[in-house]
Amino acid sequence: xxxxxxxxxxxxxxxxxxxxxxxxxxxxxxxxxxxxxxxxxxxxxxxxxxxxxxxxxxxxxxxxxxxxxxxxxxxxxxxxxxxxxxxxxxxxxxxxxxxxxxxxxxxxxxxxxxxxxxxxxxxxxxxxxxxxxxxxxxxxxxxxxxxxxxxxxxxxxxxxxxxxxxxxxxxxxxxxxxxxxxxxxxxxxxxxxxxxxxxxxxxxxxxxxxxxxxxxxxxxxxxxxxxxxxxxxxxxxxxxxxxxxxxxxxxxxxxxxxxxxxxxxxxxxxxxxxxxxxxxxxxxxxxxxxxxxxxxxxxxxxxxxxxxxxxxxxxxxxxxxxxxxxxxxxxxxxxxxxxxxxxxxxxxxxxxxxxxxxxxxxxxxxxxxxxxxxxxxxxxxxxxxxxxxxxxxxxxxxxxxxxxxxxxxxxxxxxxxxxxxxxxxxxxxxxxxxxxxxxxxxxxxxxxxxxxxxxxxxxxxxxxxxxxxxxxxxxxxxxxxxxxxxxxxxxxxxxxxxxxxxxxxxxxxxxxxxxxxxxxxxxxxxxxxxxxxxxxxxxxxxxxxxxxxxxxxxxxxxxxxxxxxxxxxxxxxxxxxxxxxxxxxxxxxxxxxxxxxxxxxxxxxxxxxxxxxxxxxxxxxxxxxxxxxxxxxxxxxxxxxxxxxxxxxxxxxxxxxxxxxxxxxxxxxxxxxxxxxxxxxxxxxxxxxxxxxxxxxxxxxxxxxxxxxxxxxxxxxxxxxxxxxxxxxxxxxxxxxxxxxxxxxxxxxxxxxxxxxxxxxxxxxxxxxxxxxxxxxxxxxxxxxxxxxxxxxxxxxxxxxxxxxxxxxxxxxxxxxxxxxxxxxxxxxxxxxxxxxxxxxxxxxxxxxxxxxxxxxxxxxxxxxxxxxxxxxxxxxxx
Numbered sequence: 001x002x003x004x005x006x007x008x009x010x011x012x013x014x015x016x017x018x019x020x021x022x023x024x025x026x027x028x029x030x031x032x033x034x035x036x037x038x039x040x041x042x043x044x045x046x047x048x049x050x051x052x053x054x055x056x057x058x059x060x061x062x063x064x065x066x067x068x069x070x071x072x073x074x075x076x077x078x079x080x081x082x083x084x085x086x087x088x089x090x091x092x093x094x095x096x097x098x099x100x101x102x103x104x105x106x107x108x109x110x111x112x113x114x115x116x117x118x119x120x121x122x123x124x125x126x127x128x129x130x131x132x133x134x135x136x137x138x139x140x141x142x143x144x145x146x147x148x149x150x151x152x153x154x155x156x157x158x159x160x161x162x163x164x165x166x167x168x169x170x171x172x173x174x175x176x177x178x179x180x181x182x183x184x185x186x187x188x189x190x191x192x193x194x195x196x197x198x199x200x201x202x203x204x205x206x207x208x209x210x211x212x213x214x215x216x217x218x219x220x221x222x223x224x225x226x227x228x229x230x231x232x233x234x235x236x237x238x239x240x241x242x243x244x245x246x247x248x249x250x251x252x253x254x255x256x257x258x259x260x261x262x263x264x265x266x267x268x269x270x271x272x273x274x275x276x277x278x279x280x281x282x283x284x285x286x287x288x289x290x291x292x293x294x295x296x297x298x299x300x301x302x303x304x305x306x307x308x309x310x311x312x313x314x315x316x317x318x319x320x321x322x323x324x325x326x327x328x329x330x331x332x333x334x335x336x337x338x339x340x341x342x343x344x345x346x347x348x349x350x351x352x353x354x355x356x357x358x359x360x361x362x363x364x365x366x367x368x369x370x371x372x373x374x375x376x377x378x379x380x381x382x383x384x385x386x387x388x389x390x391x392x393x394x395x396x397x398x399x400x401x402x403x404x405x406x407x408x409x410x411x412x413x414x415x416x417x418x419x420x421x422x423x424x425x426x427x428x429x430x431x432x433x434x435x436x437x438x439x440x441x442x443x444x445x446x447x448x449x450x451x452x453x454x455x456x457x458x459x460x461x462x463x464x465x466x467x468x469x470x471x472x473x474x475x476x477x478x479x480x481x482x483x484x485x486x487x488x489x490x491x492x493x494x495x496x497x498x499x500x501x502x503x504x505x506x507x508x509x510x511x512x513x514x515x516x517x518x519x520x521x522x523x524x525x526x527x528x529x530x531x532x533x534x535x536x537x538x539x540x541x542x543x544x545x546x547x548x549x550x551x552x553x554x555x556x557x558x559x560x561x562x563x564x565x566x567x568x569x570x571x572x573x574x575x576x577x578x579x580x581x582x583x584x585x586x587x588x589x590x591x592x593x594x595x596x597x598x599x600x601x602x603x604x605x606x607x608x609x610x611x612x613x614x615x616x617x618x619x620x621x622x623x624x625x626x627x628x629x630x631x632x633x634x635x636x637x638x639x640x641x642x643x644x645x646x647x648x649x650x651x652x653x654x655x656x657x658x659x660x661x662x663x664x665x666x667x668x669x670x671x672x673x674x675x676x677x678x679x680x681x682x683x684x685x686x687x688x689x690x691x692x693x694x695x696x697x698x699x700x701x702x703x704x705x706x707x708x709x710x711x712x713x714x715x716x717x718x719x720x721x722x723x724x725x726x727x728x729x730x731x732x733x734x735x736x737x738x739x740x741x742x743x744x745x746x747x748x749x750x751x752x753x754x755x756x757x758x759x760x761x762x763x764x765x766x767x768x769x770x771x772x773x774x775x776x777x778x779x780x781x782x783x784x785x786x787x788x789x790x791x792x793x794x795x796x797x798x799x800x801x802x803x804x805x806x807x808x809x810x811x812x813x814x815x816x817x818x819x820x821x822x823x824x825x826x827x828x829x830x831x832x833x834x835x836x837x838x839x840x841x842x843x844x845x846x847x848x849x850x851x852x853x854x855x856x857x858x859x860x861x862x863x864x865x866x867x868x869x870x871x872x873x874x875x876x877x878x879x
Contacts, residue, residue, distance in 0.1 A: 331409065737756060
């Protein structure tokens, strides 16, 4: 009699629907975006589109850093470059950071002398006192003339008057000294020199960091360098019954130094959102052009008043009309690299070559010149459809795309077309393909696949961006699964009817069983008719699984036997015993496997396919064991989590689903400083994760004073951790429990690996039986303690606490109760590092203070920013 499961397996439409649902889920979480990027890159590779020759990139590359120094360059260097480019370039833009003044000991001392001179009371009163002295000299001279007879008494007064005249020259001397001090300061003030060049040029554009969201400051508080670029020619769409869609709103803008703002332009840096670039952004009711739009306008000699913004429709740049999506975004063309040279589509001129005259400035005549960092390890990378690239190149592609007028837009009917294609393919897979002959089905599927590709590339050439990844995957995977299922069923039907095939499968099953390959033996036995002999072989196979302590596999064999012969021998009793006797072995408050390991039989317990060898350590939520993967013959670390003890029965399914969701997210992380996740599973409500076995221990012992690490090693640990967190955050994974116990450290190689990604989200502390808070309170950020939505900056706060503890051997926040601890973390400042350890470099103190800021906006915004600060601090402190 056919079971319900077998009926489901026979229905092709169920397979088609399941494939469709899975693909929709993957698309929802962004897993299909890499395939979309591959399609886009191939589409652009076979087009004749090339970059605009009016866009030039001056790169701060490895050669420039080697010759000019890897540290912060003097602003006079940029002033020299500006002097070179000024007569030639139309506009010069950079995304380098000019928000902090240049630190120079010589100019600081001169500034102190000038302040002393101008603020000294004695020097300020000197002119008044000298005026009195002049009056006295005049009086003495007059008396000497009127009373010439008293020569002896007036002789001394005469000498005094003559010598006092020398003091009257002192104001002129001091004025000369002041002029010389001011002249020396002007010659050495790099920021002032650069500011003067910017003021004379009028061609410089700063691209500055920003955040999205509701504005925090009124328009009146924005500098003139930003507000002078506002767009005033705004028009609503014709449909006045509905409000016009608005462009992206900016929350904050970080401007360069105020002295650099005169006669320059300051705009938000380029934002690449789902491969789209906004042409206009909004700050309250202030509309600002994006960086590519302003650069294109300056090159085309279009005034800001001539840029018309049509809300919900597009932008008119002089005579150039740019159609956009509803939020004034376009998808720029990312030009493919040169096939032979395998280099960027843009020619990158080295900064030092331009500065030293190796490249003629005539090359930049009437061009948009972009200056930015491209050296590896010194610049972040942005993900684009053709791969990762430095942000300055992303700007170059966007400006070139605007000037070439070959950008892409997503039309309003794109979603409808994508939905229709998806449904048509689903109908084909579920209702038509099962009734076609294999060759005809393959032909129709192939033609449909090619048609979709032609449609995608054709629309791409017309400047229309329509995603076809989902329909293509549904068609190919659905066809493959349905035809494979049909072939497997036909194969099984044929071999079940052939006595020779049955005997071959039986012999192969016995052979695999004799070699210890029990899974393969089970597959072969299932291809045979379930007569008395085959059932006996399956029964013996289940006993072998039991002897190997592979209870889950043994139970599967017993259930297969019972589905065909309910009363076969003692199968039912063995299955019940297997399910009842294995649970008590996981006894104790933490569901340890220790009682298995201490079994007198000497047999090692199994979790999934892993053989447990010994315990490595334990924590609040579970135990970590050393295991062995018999398939790959490698050692693994197995972390166990007894979810059944921490959750009520009604909450256990949700917790289990969350566990596998987080394990899947952590398993995507592939980084040299992150412990790799190999597998995850569940055995009798004991969830486990198998991961990379890393030689060494965690950082907990090194938080003790007697085992404190050198400052340079601690900086390296922080750098490695920050880069790993930056990678994880870019993948959408937040750790939530950065602490010494979760940082593995090998003192021999001085390398670290972060473990337990996602563990802090597996359970909700409000619903656990024991109330365990996953995430150690002493290392939690203020927003995490407050129960707010956290992002990667919370991990960077925890990393700051970890570095603080490694440096001082004490935690920055300590209290006798949880309530007091939470209050200190959220409101009180941490103790000054210099008071606990005076030998810590100032730069290290500053960056830890920034990492421990209460407001996430005041901290490092990314792990890459944190890592760069640590790297620069190490270079500075070791210099």
